[in-house]
Amino acid sequence: MVAPGFALADKASEAALDARVKALEQHVAELEAKLNALAAKPPAAPAVSVVPHVAQPGAPTPPPIWGDPTKWAQIKQGMSWSEVRRLLGAPGRTTTGVFGEVWYYPDESGGRVVFDRDSRVAEIDKPPAH
Secondary structure: OOOHHHHHHHHHHHHHHHHHHHHHHHHHHHHHHHHHHHHHOOOOOOOOOOOOOOOOOOOOOOOOHHHOHHHHHHOOOOOEHHHHHHHHOOOOEEEEEOOEEEEEEOOOOOEEEEEOOOOEEEEEEOOOOO
8 A cells, every 4th residue: 555645746756757758858849840940951151261271380289279278267067068169169079878978178088078968067077287
């Protein structure tokens, strides 16, 4: 026999989970619609011609964008993927798990940004100073 209080708690948590699932399904549907709309658009022609930068022999190579400590200082908990990408650039490696995603700059030996299941920054480990 189940105590009445437990049955109510189970029904309440089940209702909360159902509501969360419905909200996530709606969010996924919205994201899929946006993705499909983007995929349907023809690629935009560049407004200006892009000339790749060619380093002069012997010239120092600028550090990658993620190597700038001031960029890491701007990363805050709760930021989205796009905000992090705008500050640090594309990660060198990523891993995805049940609880979220981890972006490595440039790999496991450098810095990392941990995203939660809602794709928000949950943890930041700056790369070691060189």
